[in-house]
Amino acid sequence: MKKVTLKDKTFGLSLPESEILKAIDTIAVDMNRDLEGKDPLFLVVLNGAYMFASDLMKRVEVLGEVSFVKVSSYQGTESTGETTELIGLNEEIAGRTVVIVEDIVDSGLTMSKLVKSLHDKGAGEVKVATLFFKPESLKHELHLDYVALRIPNDFIVGYGLDYDGYGRNLRDIYTLIP
Ligand code: IMP
Numbered sequence: 001m002k003k004v005t006l007k008d009k010t011f012g013l014s015l016p017e018s019e020i021l022k023a024i025d026t027i028a029v030d031m032n033r034d035l036e037g038k039d040p041l042f043l044v045v046l047n048g049a050y051m052f053a054s055d056l057m058k059r060v061e062v063l064g065e066v067s068f069v070k071v072s073s074y075q076g077t078e079s080t081g082e083t084t085e086l087i088g089l090n091e092e093i094a095g096r097t098v099v100i101v102e103d104i105v106d107s108g109l110t111m112s113k114l115v116k117s118l119h120d121k122g123a124g125e126v127k128v129a130t131l132f133f134k135p136e137s138l139k140h141e142l143h144l145d146y147v148a149l150r151i152p153n154d155f156i157v158g159y160g161l162d163y164d165g166y167g168r169n170l171r172d173i174y175t176l177i178p
């Protein structure tokens, strides 16, 4: 198995880029169908979703705005239970369809807070597209509209996801070796 060491931890290759892209193809078909005629705002959650957003947006043919927010709830490999908005939203969202583009839903805290804040700001409809979902980890009530890949409750890096800032530029997914 191909391995990579980031700081003090070692990770083993678990999912090649080709599998990720196949899964993205599938949700893009659903999004093209559902979003037709809607003038969506795609809201990419930095930093983790940058690579996913790039590949997803090239496959979504519905024209819309693409913008970015930055929220943070993770330190190292543990969720802190608090989220902080580091880069906010500047677009007018009243009455609009907002599609959040996220790398991974783990406890669901980050996503449930973001969905609520968009509803509070008057969004007409909020949809969530996530590359990864860890169903066994979910602790917050949340509806996910587009899930590319369901994975076990293990810590992963690569394809935008990091361990303490490292691993984001790996093109495949690696899982922490305990
Ligand atoms: P949640 O609020 O617990 O759902 O955590 C969501 C955020 O934590 C994601 O947007 C990621 O940035 C980060 N995260 C959760 N699981 C992982 C993982 O396995 N690897 C890297 N980052 C993760």
Ligand code: MG
Residues within 6 Å of the ligand: 045, 046, 047, 048, 049, 102, 103, 104
């Ligand atoms: Mg994230």
